Structures are given as C-alpha cells and as structure tokens.
Amino acid sequence: MSNLKLLSIVKKYGRVIAVDNLNLEVKDGELVTLLGPSGCGKTTTLRIISGFLSPDRGDIYINDRKITDIPPEKRGIGLVFQNYALWPHMTVFQNLAFGLQMRKTPRDEIVERVKQGLKTVRLEEYEKRYPRELSGGQQQRVALARALVLEPDILLLDEPLSNLDALLREKMRFEIARIHRESGVTTIYVTHDQTEAMVISDRIVILNKGKVMQEGKPKEIYEKPANKFVASFMGNTSFIEGIVKEIDGNYTILETADGLTIHGIGNGIKRGDRAVIAVRPENVQFLPTSKNDSREGYFNIFSAKVERESYIGEVFDYQLKIKNWSIRAKSSVANEKPRGSEVKIYLDPDKMPILIE
C-alpha cells in the first residue's frame, strides 16, 4: 500500500533547468511511465526519487512520509538500471540475497525469498550462475528480481529494456507488465520509447525540458494530444500549419497560407490563433478516384500526389504532398498507390486535433 508524491520539484545544473516545478502523484499499485526524449529530465527525476540527487526545491513523499532528506538506502525504493548493474563478483543467488542480508534477514528466510523471487521472473534454475554467464534478457530479469525480493514500497525502472534487441524487448514488455500485475508494486518506469510506454502503462507522463507536457491514460494521450510536442512524440505525426479561420459548431476550421481549409477538433483554441493540425497516417483515408465522386466538394477531401512509396511488409507507407504540405499515410498492400500518382484523400475531422504551436 504505497503511493508517491512529488511536490514542486526543481533541479538546475548551472543555468540549465533539468526539472522545472514538477508535480507528480503515483497511486498505490499504479504503473506510471515518464516518457520523453533524452534530456527531458526523466532520468534526473528518477535519481531525485531514488535519492542519488537532491532537488534544489520541492519535496518527495512516500505514503505521506517526507523522504526528501533520507539517504537512498533507507527509502525502501527498488531500482532497475538500463545496464542491469548486477554485481559481477556475486552469483545470481548472492545478488538477490545481498539486500536481505543488509536487513539482517535470517538465513532460511533469505533462501526461501530468493527462490520465490527467481520464480517470479522464471529463472529458478540459475541461482548458482554468475551474471556474465547469463544473456541480456536474463540479466535484466535478475535485476528485476533483485529489486522485487525486498518488497519495496516503490519500484523504479530506468530504461530497463533499451539494451535489449527488438524481439526480446517486445517479449520483456509483456513480462514486466505481468510481473507488475502479479506483485502489485507501485512502479515508475522511465523510457523514451512510446510503444513501450503505451503497452505497459496505466498512465503516461510526457516530459519535455523538465516540464510535464501532458499526463493521462495511453489512449487519451494518443488520441487527444495537448500540444504539438506531445503529438509529434506519440506516433508518426505530420503537421499542417495555418491560422484558425472560424469555429463552426463542433469543428474548428484552419486555413493555410496556400489556401487549404481543413476541419478539425480544436480544444480551447480561438479565432485568429496560429495553430497546427496533427495528421496521423492511420487517419488518412484514400478515396476511389472516379471522376464523378459524389463527395466532391465535401469538406476535408483533398487531392494529393504520391511523393514516396515504400513497402514495409504489412502495409505500404507513403509520403503524400497536398499543395506545399507533406503528410505520411499508409494503405493496405492490396491497394497500392504508385509513386507519382494522383490520389484523393479524406481526413476525418473527428480525428484531426488542432493544436497551438
């Protein structure tokens, strides 16, 4: 039963603000991901929570107990590092037992709990091995077990999968999600990989330049990005820039300098604002190109030219040109649009967020 609270955390390195007035609350049993590009402050935040950095301002609470000035070893926080950080001079058993020894746990209980811990990560057979005798994925599972065996209040994972190859990474995502579900430990997960964040998180916090850009459930963030940064970070988003011409009922209408008018969903945006419309490949629909299309003249139907086409297996990936704007799109393999061809596309206005730049 543990929750974590960060209140107005500020951390500066010289003149660079790494974490800028960060507030965060993680509820008991929740898995929250800090997502952002490198240098966004996510690792700094993690180091502040774990106690290896002290914030310039602000406080940290676990279960309403202030831990800002408590040294790392007394915080009850489990840590998993990107490079696993297993102790190479100890066997898997000794790696897991070390923390229990520090707590002066009786010998038979240590044996029991280490066994249980290895079972959780499905590595029962490996307790006598040294870390160098394990694969990367196995090492990371040992690192996870080493943190979990102490039943920490909070578990922090710092890019735990980025040293693994793509296939293993995908498997481990589900593995981590499963372990989190089974152990129910309150978890903060740091990554720069949006797919990883979407798969495992209850909630995602998107950071940029030390500030929270948006937080919410993966679906919310993907479908309703709060600003251009979030939209560009989540998914393969193209942007069309313009000025808000008018707000008409549910729809906001954006007009570009080269004369396109596009309908979309604006959120707290006013007439005359400079804004962008975020177009995701899956929301670009190709229309049949027969000459007398009954939908001619309907809004959000545009002529486009296929600039680039690439076959990526399950779909075709395109770069289309509408007037001066490049957007990404995709089609089924059966429905190929060759390079240079003229196409008609429909941008579903309900799925086109209009955002302040």
Added chain:
Amino acid sequence: MRSILINRKRILILTLEILLLLFSLLLIFGPMTSLVLWSIADKWFWPNPVPQSIGLDYWKQALGIQKSLAIGAVSIVPAFFLSLMIAVITVVIAMAIAIPAGYALAKYKIPFGTFILFLFLMPNAFPQQPIFVNLLDTFTKIGLAGTVPGVIIVHILVGLVFGVWITSATFKSIPVQLEEAARSVGANSLKTFFRISLPLAAPGLLASSVFVFITSLDEFTGTFFIGLPFVITLPMTLYSSSGYNMQFASVIAIILLIPSILFMTLIQRVLKAEYVGGMG
C-alpha cells in the same frame, strides 16, 4: 615452374621469420643468459666466449653458506631481508594512502583533481638526483637521514604514483550503478565500499601493490642519498660490487629479478586489461 617459385618464396619468408624470432629471443634473453653465466663463472677472462671454469662459490658466498675472503663477495642475506622489510612496510603505508586517495579521486568531483593526480607523478617526473639531494638536507635536519624510516618515506614518495594512479583508474572502471544498486537495496556507503567496490577493485589494487613493492625493492637513487652509509639495501650492495666483481653483481641481480618475475606472473593472472587501459 611457377610452383617452385612460390615454394622458394615461402621458404624465404619462413627463414626470415625464424631469424627474426631468434633475434627477438636474443634481445630478450641475451642479457639474462649473460647474467646467469656470470653468476656461476669462477674464472672468465677475455677473449674466451664461455667461462674457463664454473662453480657456485659466489652463490654460496652471497647466501652466507660459505665464507672466503679471496673472492670479495659478502653475504647479502641481511641486505635482502632489510630490502624485503622496507618493501613490505612501503606497500602497506603507500596503499593505506592510495586506496582512499584513489577512491576519492575516482568517485568524487575534487577541485583540481587532475592536478592532485599530477602531483603524485612529481618525484618521477623530475630528475631524481636534485630532488633527493634537497630531501637529504631536510632529512638531515630532522634526523631522518641514514635511517630506515627515512628510506621508507622516500620509497613511499616514489611508489605512490603507481599506488594512486592505478588505484584511481581501477575505481573509475567500476560503473557507478553497481554502487547505487547496493545503496538502493539498503547498504550504506561504508558497506557498499567494503562489499561491492573493494572486492571489484581487488585485482587492480593487487596490481598496484605489486608495482609499489617492486619499485621499492629496486629503488636506488633515493636510498643512495638518504640511506647510505647506514641503510644498505640489496640494490646498494649490487652497486658497490658492480664495478669490480661481475660474478657477485650478477648473483644479486638475479635475486632481485626473482620477485619481479613472480609478481608479474601473478598480475598477469589476475589483472584484466581494462584496468591498465583505463589509466590516465
């Protein structure tokens, strides 16, 4: 025709390779062969390529088994034990300084850290004679000249560069996450040092003690100025006999060589390349 040509070429290359190998072996082992020959030569006069008569007289004399005034060699047993004692004490004190200093230099941002590392290099960077002449002056004033403690201090000064540099490189090569992981599972910084950092650094620390040990065992200049005429270490006996008594000098040289070879073999066993690679 062509195959014969190729064969000839191959034979030529092979011959050259063998010659080169023999030449390098000669470069490496030549001087040592001569040392061994000299140490067992009872009589060896120019222009004979090998000694006229051989025997273990000088060895016996040096090891204190035999006493004969005729061949001018003295027992080196006291000097050997003195050298050994000085070396052991030097290692203990130098490492007691080097481990904390090396750890601090590796793990904390110390103002002028590089400069401090450079300071340890000083006694080895300058010509040693002027340094020790000046030191003799100081040591004479405070009564350390001609004493074993004085010589030990000089050896520590000279050896500390290996101690601190290798130690700090070793600690630097240990990823900080290994220590942070220990802290996160409840070990305080002292326990983290003794249970994680120190065992991981052990090979490097051993290597650095061996360097300090060998440096002390072979140290000449400082001992010459500070120690003589009262403190006579093994290199001192070697020096005093090298001018006139080649046999005796060779015996001492071989004895000085033994610990070096032993320890170098030991280092090679335990030392990983990255510790040396991480230096500087």
